[in-house]
Amino acid sequence: MLVRVRSGKGRKDRYTLLPDLALSHLDAYLEGTPVTSWLFPGGRKGHLHERSVQKVFSRAVRAAGITKDVSVHSLRHSFATHLLENGTDLRYIQELLGHKNSKTTEIYTHVSRRDLCRIRSPLDALGGGKGA
Numbered sequence: 001m002l003v004r005v006r007s008g009k010g011r012k013d014r015y016t017l018l019p020d021l022a023l024s025h026l027d028a029y030l031e032g033t034p035v036t037s038w039l040f041p042g043g044r045k046g047h048l049h050e051r052s053v054q055k056v057f058s059r060a061v062r063a064a065g066i067t068k069d070v071s072v073h074s075l076r077h078s079f080a081t082h083l084l085e086n087g088t089d090l091r092y093i094q095e096l097l098g099h100k101n102s103k104t105t106e107i108y109t110h111v112s113r114r115d116l117c118r119i120r121s122p123l124d125a126l127g128g129g130k131g132a
Contacts, residue, residue, distance in 0.1 A: 005098075014098035080108045085115075 001023070002015045018026075042048035057072045076097070083093050094105040 008098060010098065012098045014096070016096050077108075077111075080105070081111050084108050 001018045001020070003018045004013065004015055006013050008014055038047040040048040042052055054072055057075075061070060080093050080097055083096070084090065090102065090105055090109070093108065094102055097105060099105045
């Protein structure tokens with residue numbers, strides 16, 4: 001259940017996860033689409049171009065009513081943050097993202113700590129505290 005990404009971010013090759021849900025959609029896509037040299041064919045260069053992906057993403061963001069400033073890269077960032085918050089070891093996240101230096105991956109620990117500060121203890125709901 002791994003996908004090989006060739007020349008991804010930073011022109012690096014890496015493996016990443018293929019979720020079961022994505023596999024079922026991929027199977028359905030492949031039933032109606034003959035695969036030649038590219039899984040997702042595109043325009044002049046033969047493959048789906050980065051700008052095309054950005055346009056589709058922007059349309060989906062608008063359709064979903066999302067007003068926050070997001071980009072396709074936000075998906076990568078969210079992926080890493082969710083893995084970390086679900087207890088995945090930082091070393092595995094580093095490998096999935098293709099980071100050479102672990103310090104690059106460690107930025108996600110700061111995001112996670114920031115979000116932790118927003119959580120209120122159930123004791124605050126009992127009253128008398130600052131958060132009540």
